[in-house]
Amino acid sequence: MKTNRVLVSILLLLAIVTGGFAMIMEMPFDKLVSESVIIAVASMKSANKQQADAQGNAKLENTIVIEEVLKGTGKAGDEIVVDTIADFEDSAVFEPKTKFIVFLTKATDATHYQTTNMIQGYWPIDEKGRLAKMGTGKTKEQVIETIKKTSKK
Secondary structure, eight states, X not given: OHHHHHHHHHHHHXXXXXXXXXXXXXXXXXXXXXXXXXXXXXXXXXXXXXEEOTTSOEEEEEEEXXXXXXXXXXXXXOEEEEEEETXXXXXXXXXXXXXXXXXXXXXXXXXXXXXXXXGGGEEEEOTTSOBOGGGTTOOHHHHHHHHXXXXXX
16 A cells, blocks of 8 residues: 555656656746847737648747837838747747737748747737736836846846
């Protein structure tokens, strides 16, 4: 009986430890801002699923439309392609008909971008103008203020 409890405890501990490795390490907010080459309010135009790579991950090429640039180059109306991983827990999933703040870095393809630190770089804006998911508790004004602070360094 004691052996069963020990075995169950070990299996439970292993499940907790290995499950933790699948999650992203959250960046401090100022680092998220400083490492992003573009930060913008945007919306999704389209998503095209690509063929799976050698590891079995299918890439999504998301075309987003910039509404307001907070940091970086570009202007309202510009379209940017953002690569994400399809069906991957920590990858950003751009939702249709939703505005969001997106934090972007350059992808390996010189014409594409990726969200900074995967899901952490995608903050949906709800119908009341509040930031959701990893942006919960923050405001657009805080993002702008942090951009100003980190660009002075």
